[in-house]
Amino acid sequence: MLLTKQNYSSQNSILIQASNNAVKKRIEREKHDAVLMARRGGITPDHWQSDLLQSTAKQLILNCSRQSGKSTITAVLGLHTALFEPNSLVLLLSPSLRQSTELFRKLKDFYNAVGCDSLPQIAEESTLRLEFHNGSRVVALPGSESTIRGYSAVSLLIVDEAATCEDSLFFSIRPMLAVSGGRIILLSTPRGKRGFFFNVWSEGGEDWNRTRIDAHQCPRIAPEWLEREKAAMPDFWFRQEFLCEFVESMDSVFSFDEVQAALSDTLEPFSFGDDLI
Numbered sequence: 001m002l003l004t005k006q007n008y009s010s011q012n013s014i015l016i017q018a019s020n021n022a023v024k025k026r027i028e029r030e031k032h033d034a035v036l037m038a039r040r041g042g043i044t045p046d047h048w049q050s051d052l053l054q055s056t057a058k059q060l061i062l063n064c065s066r067q068s069g070k071s072t073i074t075a076v077l078g079l080h081t082a083l084f085e086p087n088s089l090v091l092l093l094s095p096s097l098r099q100s101t102e103l104f105r106k107l108k109d110f111y112n113a114v115g116c117d118s119l120p121q122i123a124e125e126s127t128l129r130l131e132f133h134n135g136s137r138v139v140a141l142p143g144s145e146s147t148i149r150g151y152s153a154v155s156l157l158i159v160d161e162a163a164t165c166e167d168s169l170f171f172s173i174r175p176m177l178a179v180s181g182g183r184i185i186l187l188s189t190p191r192g193k194r195g196f197f198f199n200v201w202s203e204g205g206e207d208w209n210r211t212r213i214d215a216h217q218c219p220r221i222a223p224e225w226l227e228r229e230k231a232a233m234p235d236f237w238f239r240q241e242f243l244c245e246f247v248e249s250m251d252s253v254f255s256f257d258e259v260q261a262a263l264s265d266t267l268e269p270f271s272f273g274d275d276l277i
């Protein structure tokens, strides 16, 4: 069948319209399911990663093996929040600026993989900050108490390598979330039986949603490679890095269990003059 010029151009615009509508519908589905966005960006999430992307929990803690994909998937979640919650603030924290920048880069790379005309565009950008046309911001900061003071109304706070962040950081971010009603994700491999990451994991109570993924559960870590690593490193280090165990730190004079056993609720504090001991 021969088409006139006019018929051809009207058929063309119908096709363009249909394709735009299909993209809009797809983006609408991604809004309600971040797993779909992850897949479009080239990441097929592991089961636990899908659970994280679909969780509505306010407080999440991920105790995961090295290289299991915890930073990657929280970066996806951070971007999803910024794109689909207008005017949101997503803070990326970690013990050092270098590590926060790394997490930020994962998020930005993922935006480059999924970004399209139907998603909010970048309005302003620097090495540690993204601002979108929907008013949302993503900011990467080194995780010290002083650098995060001044931020409020946080929608999502991601603390990477949380086991090596200072306790003061954790205590200073909690009030921010209380006011904004935002979410927090702590992710790390353990670093001994101390600090807020250990405390939240072991005593944080029902308010925290816990995920533990050791190296054997990660499909990208070959069992043979793991066996070789096990042979090449001290036992405590392997258990910590790959089996997610809170192993006693080697520099402790007393073990955590010894200190716990020495504590008593029945003894009265001993007083020496005005000072309690």
Ligand SMILES: Nc1ncnc2c1ncn2[C@@H]1O[C@H](COP(=O)(O)OP(=O)(O)OP(=O)(O)O)[C@@H](O)[C@H]1O
Pocket (backbone or CB within 6 Å): 043, 044, 045, 046, 049, 064, 065, 066, 067, 068, 069, 070, 071, 072, 073, 189, 220
């Ligand atoms: N679902 C997935 N499919 C394919 N590759 C993945 C997936 N999740 C993560 N990866 C890849 O696995 C590697 C490790 O991911 P990532 O850096 O997120 O792990 P991590 O747990 O944060 O590691 P580390 O403890 O070293 O910080 C990266 O190359 C990442 O792209």
Ligand SMILES: [Mg+2]
Pocket (backbone or CB within 6 Å): 070, 071, 072, 160
């Ligand atoms: Mg990481």
